Amino acid sequence: MIPEIRQQYNESFSNEKYQALLAEIEKDFPSQLDFRVAETPVFVPQSLKIRLLQACNDIIDSLLKDDFKAWTIRAIPANQHVPNEDNHPNFLAIDFAVCRDENGDLTPQLIELQGFPSLYGYQWYIGQKYKKFFYNPKNFNQYFNRLNMATYVEFMKKVFLGGEKAENVILLEIYPEKQKTRLDFEITKQLWGIESVCYTKIKKDGRKLYYEKDGRKIKIKRIYNRLIFDDLLQNFPDLETDFKLTDDVDVKWVTHPNWFFRISKFTLPLLNSPFVPKSYYLSELKEYPADLENYVLKPLFSFAGSGVKLNFTKEDLDAIEDKENFLIQRKVKYEPIIKDPDGNLIKTEIRMLFAWEDSAPRPTLVTNLARLSRGEMIGVNFNKNFDWVGGSCGFFED
Structure with missing residues (x-):
């Protein structure tokens, strides 16, 4: 997207460096990487950055309207409604395709949004690896709102823990050790001390929840939720557990499961912005x-x-x-704008990642995730046997 930066990056790139990056991930986290790492970060010019920020603000303004909850109540399936919903989600992920407008300028177009967390630990980690192994231009940053590598960790700690001890906060998944995102779970544990706990391992006593560690019974006060109802119902329909997601329990959800439905594809027709394709x-x-x-x-x-x-x-x-x-x-028409060393052009999608403190009036944009594709759509199934595709990180021009 920035020709001179792309040229310098490609000239400095080598497959040996890329393999060294992968080897270091394997050394740091043996057998935990289960998705493809793209060969390059995405260098985002300031003009596109400004449009992305405007697009995000347009969408968030819609989410903050007084009638948003009333409009989205039917998004929550009756048998999947979880009690004790809070006023807003703790996380927001907004996915944009990078396109061109009628004037030929780069512009974002909304693909999807989620009131659900993303790879907040992994993105912190992989951004550093790109900088270590490859060309690292000045005045480009993966963080927003004056955050840096260290202050990002401190800010996210406040969102995750909410003042509680780390041992009283869990990351909830079904068989987390088998999930493709387990590398992010491990980094989350190292950065913030949050244990990944399987849904089947949680014990309930009245309205209180517990898990066991090192022979101790530990009370759960906050649940960093990575478990998706859809995954649970489709893949484990007959699973018997002591705790049901729809139980009325004494915990703070981070993010509450109802927001997965409220802020989702269901929300698309409710949005009005030049950066949002019409939906019905x-x-x-x-x-x-x-x-x-x-x-x-x-x-x-x-x-x-x-x-x-x-x-x-x-x-x-x-x-x-x-x-x-x-x-x-x-x-939307993705514009192939990333050129690999052989001259092939690649599409990209940028996910803007927000965190929302419990008492804050608006979410805070903290970092981002990028995905590269040669296929018809973004995603693993459309990019098999290709290189220069997969998960990446955007570095935005200051």
């Missing part, structure tokens, strides 16, 4: 757009892109029985 609930369309080829079909309640259809017909839509669970969103 399928159940509320009296007639379909004439140019369906310019839309993508998305299930409202799925994760990690499952169920998304890029190509479909009117007949396909008519055949959907539960139309209330789907939307159509106008397609």
Whole structure:
């Protein structure tokens, strides 16, 4: 995106350096890396940065409207409603495709948003590795709001722990040691002392929750939630546990599970911004757009892109029985703007990562995540057997 920076980076790049980066990750965290690390960070010019910040503010303004909760109550399935919801999520992730506008300028277009945490530990870690092993231009930063590598850790500690002891805060997942994101869990433990605890290991006594460590029974006061209902219901429908997610228990959720549904694909039709493609609930369309080829079909309640259809017909839509669970969103055209050393062009998506302290009026933009793709869509299934794709980090021009 910044030709002179890209040229200098590519000239300094070597596969030996890339393999050394991967070897150091393996040394630091043996057998924990389970997703592809892209060969390059994304260098974001100031002009695109300004637009990304504007786009995020437009979206957050919509989330803060007085009637937002009333509009999104039906997003929460009745059998998955968790008691004791708070006023806002503790985390917000907003995904943008990098595109070009009618003037040829780089511009973001919203792809998805989540009231759910992302890789807050891993991004801190991988940003340092890119700087260590590859060309590191001056005046570029992966953090926002005057944060740096150290103050980011301190800020996130306040959000995660909320003043509690680290041993009373857990990271909740189902079989965390098997998850593709387990590297992030391990880094989270090293940075903030938060143990990853399997859903099946939690014990309940009245409204209180406990886990065991080193033969001790430890009370849980805050749950850093990484468990997704959709994953649980689809992959473990008959799982018997002492604690059910929908139980009324004496803990602070970080983030409360209801926000996974409220701030999600369900929210897209409620947003109005030049950086948000038009979206429509399928159940509320009296007639379909004439140019369906310019839309993508998305299930409202799925994760990690499952169920998304890029190509479909009117007949396909008519055949959907539960139309209330789907939307159509106008397609965006990713602009391939990252050039690899062989001259191939690569698409990118940037996820802006926010953290929201319990008492704060607005979330704070803290860092970012980037993903590179040669395929039709961003994601592992569309990028098999390619290089210069996968998870990355954006460095933004000051």
